[in-house]
Amino acid sequence: MSLLLAGLIAASASGAALVGRWLARRRDDAPVDATAKEDDPGPKTKSKPATETKLEGFPCQLGDVVMRLTGEEAWLAGGVVLSEEMPVAVLFVAPEAKQDTVLYARPVPRASIAWLSPVDAASVLLHGEPPNAIEHEGIRFERVRRLPLRTQRLGVGAPNVGDAVVVAEYASAGAERLVVLKATNGSSFAYRGLELEPSAYEVIASGRSTLDE
Numbered sequence: 001m002s003l004l005l006a007g008l009i010a011a012s013a014s015g016a017a018l019v020g021r022w023l024a025r026r027r028d029d030a031p032v033d034a035t036a037k038e039d040d041p042g043p044k045t046k047s048k049p050a051t052e053t054k055l056e057g058f059p060c061q062l063g064d065v066v067m068r069l070t071g072e073e074a075w076l077a078g079g080v081v082l083s084e085e086m087p088v089a090v091l092f093v094a095p096e097a098k099q100d101t102v103l104y105a106r107p108v109p110r111a112s113i114a115w116l117s118p119v120d121a122a123s124v125l126l127h128g129e130p131p132n133a134i135e136h137e138g139i140r141f142e143r144v145r146r147l148p149l150r151t152q153r154l155g156v157g158a159p160n161v162g163d164a165v166v167v168a169e170y171a172s173a174g175a176e177r178l179v180v181l182k183a184t185n186g187s188s189f190a191y192r193g194l195e196l197e198p199s200a201y202e203v204i205a206s207g208r209s210t211l212d213e
Helices: 003-029
Strands: 065-068 073-075 078-083 087-094 101-105 113-119 133-136 139-155 164-171 176-183 188-196 201-204
Touching (some): 073 087, 113 176, 133 176
Antiparallel strands (some): 101 113, 133 139, 139 164
16 A cells, blocks of 8 residues: 555544544534423433422411512512421511511411511610510510521521521510521521511412522
């Protein structure tokens, strides 16, 4: 075999290999046919399944929209689940509301929720611990419950309260409510607002939540 003929054969083989690699890349980069069947041997992509978080027995869920009869609404984008052996309360946050809104919900048989806004924790925790009574802006609040609880953050926008908190719930003589969280990481949070009976609000369910934990 002449040197010229050998060179031509080698060049042809090299060119074929390059064409083969190019075709393989084209197949890898080709878009997936949305109508392809399950047994189609063509390339497929896998989508990450949506995270579903169901809080059994609560009047609202992550991803729901809660509307007051007075017109305000809050999309529950995140929250902090407060648990003993089971969840005993959830502090939902609505970062897209016109003003910072927090909903404090407890499971059945409690169907009422507290519609709250953040307040300066230093103004209610004068000695660092939730007291038996708090005077805040002319309203006296009596403590009705105090519990050490574990926490789990869900969705987006939930405050970083650490792994455990002491939760103190306060009630006034009227519908005003105050919720205080004293975290083991040293941070404190306080929220004040009104308790709403089921007749004072409506829940628009999200169906399936697509918010990752």
